[in-house]
Amino acid sequence: MNQYPSILLGNAVDQFASLPGIGRKTALRLVLHLLRQSDKDVEAFTDALKTLKSDAHYCRICHTISDQELCPICQSHKRDKHTVCVVENVQDVMSIENTGQYHGLYHVLGGVISPMDGVGPSDLEIDSLVTRIETEEIKEVILALPTTMEGDTTNFYIYRRLQNTTLHHSTPLKISQIARGVAIGNELEYTDEITLGRSIINRIDFKV
Amino acid sequence: MNQYPSILLGNAVDQFASLPGIGRKTALRLVLHLLRQSDKDVEAFTDALKTLKSDAHYCRICHTISDQELCPICQSHKRDKHTVCVVENVQDVMSIENTGQYHGLYHVLGGVISPMDGVGPSDLEIDSLVTRIETEEIKEVILALPTTMEGDTTNFYIYRRLQNTTLHHSTPLKISQIARGVAIGNELEYTDEITLGRSIINRIDFKV
Numbered sequence: 001m002n003q004y005p006s007i008l009l010g011n012a013v014d015q016f017a018s019l020p021g022i023g024r025k026t027a028l029r030l031v032l033h034l035l036r037q038s039d040k041d042v043e044a045f046t047d048a049l050k051t052l053k054s055d056a057h058y059c060r061i062c063h064t065i066s067d068q069e070l071c072p073i074c075q076s077h078k079r080d081k082h083t084v085c086v087v088e089n090v091q092d093v094m095s096i097e098n099t100g101q102y103h104g105l106y107h108v109l110g111g112v113i114s115p116m117d118g119v120g121p122s123d124l125e126i127d128s129l130v131t132r133i134e135t136e137e138i139k140e141v142i143l144a145l146p147t148t149m150e151g152d153t154t155n156f157y158i159y160r161r162l163q164n165t166t167l168h169h170s171t172p173l174k175i176s177q178i179a180r181g182v183a184i185g186n187e188l189e190y191t192d193e194i195t196l197g198r199s200i201i202n203r204i205d206f207k208v
Numbered sequence: 209m210n211q212y213p214s215i216l217l218g219n220a221v222d223q224f225a226s227l228p229g230i231g232r233k234t235a236l237r238l239v240l241h242l243l244r245q246s247d248k249d250v251e252a253f254t255d256a257l258k259t260l261k262s263d264a265h266y267c268r269i270c271h272t273i274s275d276q277e278l279c280p281i282c283q284s285h286k287r288d289k290h291t292v293c294v295v296e297n298v299q300d301v302m303s304i305e306n307t308g309q310y311h312g313l314y315h316v317l318g319g320v321i322s323p324m325d326g327v328g329p330s331d332l333e334i335d336s337l338v339t340r341i342e343t344e345e346i347k348e349v350i351l352a353l354p355t356t357m358e359g360d361t362t363n364f365y366i367y368r369r370l371q372n373t374t375l376h377h378s379t380p381l382k383i384s385q386i387a388r389g390v391a392i393g394n395e396l397e398y399t400d401e402i403t404l405g406r407s408i409i410n411r412i413d414f415k416v
Contacts, residue, residue, distance in 0.1 A: 005301065006275045012260040015253045019238050030227050032298060034257060035264065035273070042261040045223045046254035049242060052220040053250040056243065065243070067214045090240060093213065 061132070063108040063125050064093050073106060080104040082139040086129065086158065088112055088146060096144065104142075107132065112150040113157055121157055129158070133165050133173065140174040147180050269340070271316040271333050272301050281314060288312040290347040294337065294366065296320055296354060304352065312350070315340065320358040321365055329365055337366065341373050341381065348382040355388050 004010035009031065016027035034042055058064065059071035066072070073079055073093075083104030087093055093106050109124045132138060141162060145151035159175055167173055181199035182191050191199075212218035217239060224235035242250055266272065267279035274280070281287055281301075291312030295301055301314050317332045340346060349370060353359035367383055375381055389407035390399050399407075 005279055005281070005298070006260075006264055006273045008256075008260045008264050008275060009273050011256040015256045018253075020241050021234065021237070026229065028299060028302075029229070031257075031260065033228050035261065039261060042257060045226075046258050048216075048219045048223045049239075049250060050254050052214075052216045052239065052243065053247060056214055056216050065214045065217055067216060071213055073213070090213070091236060094236075 058108075062106045063110060063128070064106060065090050078103070081137060083142065084129075084132065084138050084140070085142040085144050087144050088151070092144065104140075109145075109154070112145055112148075112154040114150045114153075124154075126158060126161065130161055130165050133162060133167065135168055137169060138173070139169075139171055140176060143175065143177040266316075270314045271318060271336070272314060273298050286311070290345055291350065292337075292340065292346050292348070293350045293352050295352050296359070300352065312348075313346075317353075317362070320353055320356075320362040322358045322361075332362075334366060334369065338369055338373055341370060341375065343376055345377060346381070347377070347379055348384060351383065351385040 004013065012031045012034075013024060013027045016022055016030050017024045019027075022030070034045065037045075055067070057066050057069060059066045059074055060069050061074045062071060064071050064073070068075075080103050084107050085096060085102060085104055086107045086109060087096065088109055088111060090108060093108060096102050096106075107125065107129050109126065109129075111119050111124055113119060113121055113124065129141075133141070141158075143155045143158065145154050155177060162173060162175060165173075179202075180195070181202065182188065182195065188196060212221065217236075220239045220242075221232060221235045224230055224238050225232045227235075230238070242253065245253075263275070265274050265277060267274045267282055268277050269282045270279060272279050272281070276283075288311050292315050293304060293310060293312055294315045294317060295304065296317055296319060298316060301316060304310050304314075315333065315337050317334065317337075319327050319332055321327060321329055321332065337349075341349070349366075351363045351366060353362050363385060370381060370383060373381075387410070388403065389410065390396065390403065396404060
């Protein structure tokens, strides 16, 4: 007897186990769960994935996932068209949207520069960002990339590219980055030294 | 803007999040992973699930999952037809098969008696087990249910049912249960008291 009593079962387990963070035991548990569901439920599951894959687009301007050619944010008249927030991926757009603190546009790079993983600037949506700066009425670019070495490298690369870019308007382009420091609710003694050190160097005026 | 930039994405996340042990953040990560795969890969994923659901059978005799009406174990001529191991579910069959220590048949109950969850004896494959004892050449039943209160209740219920069963042959039926005690490789000081206590009560002769 094989490891699995059924080839079909083995195939389904293989498929689930190919997903990131799902091992073979978890995959088996998920497959057996689906097997206990009604035909209709399993069909709804597979259909949702198929439709997503066939019908989902990436927004032509900001490259986030969208049902249409343009995402709701790029289409909206309520958003501040002068500010673009540069993020690594679609999850980051959702995270920032969930804060309710940002009302500008986005630009999804699709990754960060990482020579170790063979990701160079040309693999990312950096050229299209430069084109946006050249053609749209953008006054501020907020760099909201991960606070890792790869994120910092990408920040610096974009900064250099944008400095040499001819703007669409005469106001100089403002380039900012998200604040880094002690997370809200964290004790100082449990904050790592680099974060704490930076939060002292980059201290801001106390406001009441 | 909704929580998700795309309704299709939201649907797919909902489907994954309906699986046991998968939260919404993990679901989103899995969906975005699938979205990055080729059309062919996503199709292979959904097809494996659809085919499993439509073509997988439960073995007519032992109720494990199978590609045919009878599972490979029930069909095999190499297995000991005189011994039946009673287990809760299909995973348990695979776990015992992986040990390579058992060469008899199986009987999958599909659960254990649990009044709290509304599972009674009639919801389980107990009647079909009794029928097997009455009609097949079974000489030993090994109870390999979980070592929980529900497992013990089910063990006892099956024991009582089998005592009143008319056998197919004249040899008295042997009913055994898997050994419970200190797990191999475990230190005594980290073993819980009930397990350790039972392992002393149920001590066996030392063999060299």
